[in-house]
Amino acid sequence: MRIFGGSGVVRDAIVPSASTAANDPNAAETLSRQLGPGPFSLIMLFLSPAADLERLPAEAARVFVDVPIVGCTTAGEISGAGYDEGTVVALALPSEFFRVDTVTIPDLMRLDPPALAAAVVRKRVAMARQYPELAHEFALLLVDGLSQKEDELTSALAAGLGAMPMLGGSAGDGTRYARTFVLDGGRLSRNAAVLALVRTECPVRVFNFDHLMPTERRMVVTEADPRRRVVRQINAEPAAHEYARLVGKDPQQLSPFTFAAHPVAVRMGTRHHVRAIRQVMDNGDLVFFSAIDEGVVLTITEPADMVGQLKRELAGLCMPERPTAILAFDCILRRLEAEEKQVIGRVSGLLRRHGVVGFSTYGEQFGPMHVNQTMTGVAIYPPGTVLPEKVPE
Known part of the structure; x- marks a missing residue:
C-alpha cells in the first residue's frame, strides 16, 4: 500500500521515501519521522542547493545513527509531488530486504582506475559470499557533476563491477553550474563520488531511456x-x-x-x-x-513526444507488477524541455502517479557509460516478483 502525505512523503510497505522544504530548520528529523523507524541499510538524500548545506549533513548523520548516508545536490528534485524544487528528498532501503556497502572516491583528480576496480571487486565478492540468499543486486553511483571525470570513473568502476548493473546521477546546482557536492556520511565534498553496492531480496530492473x-x-x-x-x-x-x-x-x-x-x-x-x-x-x-x-x-x-514516451516506459516498468519504488536520475535538459514545451505538468503528473523519486542531474551513469538527456534508474519490486527477460514494449 502506498500513502501520499501533504509534505511529499511516500510511505511504502517496502521502500519508504519522503521530502521536506529545503528551508526546514529540522529537515533531517522531519525526514526521519516520515520514513519511519527502520532499521535501514542505506539513506539517500537529494538536496536542493537552497538547503543549508553547512548544517544539514551533520544533522543527518546525527539523526540517522549508524546508517550509511549517500546523496548529492541537485538541479531539481523528484518527490512524491512529481517534479519539485527547493526540497530535500529522502529514500531509505530497509535492512529487512537490503544489504549495502559503500565505496568512497574522495578525489577524482587523483583517480587510480586499477586500484579502484580492485577495491570494488573485493567488496562485491565479499557481499556475494556474506549474503548468498539475496539474489538481486545493483550499484548506485553519485558523482560531482562539475568534475568532468564521470567518463573515466564509470569505465573504471565497470571493470570492477562485472555483471552487477550500475546506474547513477551527476550532482547538480540548479541551472547555475557553479558548485556541486556529493554527500558521503556526514560530509559534503567536491571532486568526489560515492558508490553504493546493493544486494536485495527484491527483484530489480535497471533502465535507461530517452525520446x-x-x-x-x-x-x-x-x-x-x-x-x-x-x-x-x-x-x-x-x-x-x-x-x-x-x-x-x-x-x-x-x-x-x-x-x-x-x-x-x-x-x-x-x-x-x-x-x-x-x-x-x-x-x-x-x-x-x-x-x-x-x-x-x-x-x-x-525530440519526439516526451509525455507519450515517458508514459509507455513507466507502463512497461509496471509489468507484470507495479514496482514498490522507482529511483530515477533525470537529466536537467529533460526538465528544461518540458518547461519550454509547456508539458511539465503532464510529465510531473506521470512521475507522481508512478511514485518516482530522485533528482534532475548534470548527467546520468548507465553501466560503463556517462550519458545525457536520459532518464536512468532502477525499479524495485516486491520479493517473489517474476520479471520478464525484456521490458514489454
Missing part, C-alpha cells in the same frame, strides 16, 4: 579541448555559429532551452547517445556535459 530521434544532419568536431569538454570548432567553423546554423537558430540566442530542444549525439553500435551541450561561452566555444574530442561525428537529434 530523441536522430536526423540526417551531422557535424564533425574539428577543434576541441577534451580535458575541459570544450569544442571550439565544428566543421572548421566557430562552434556556436555552426551549431546554430545547423539547427536554424540565431547564434546570439543560444540557451539551455535550445540545447534541450536540439541535442547532439554520438552513434555507438545501433544506438545514439547524447553528448549534451551545457553552455555557450562568450567567445563562441561550446561546453559539453560529457566527454568530447576532435574527430567525433555528432548527429543532431530531434
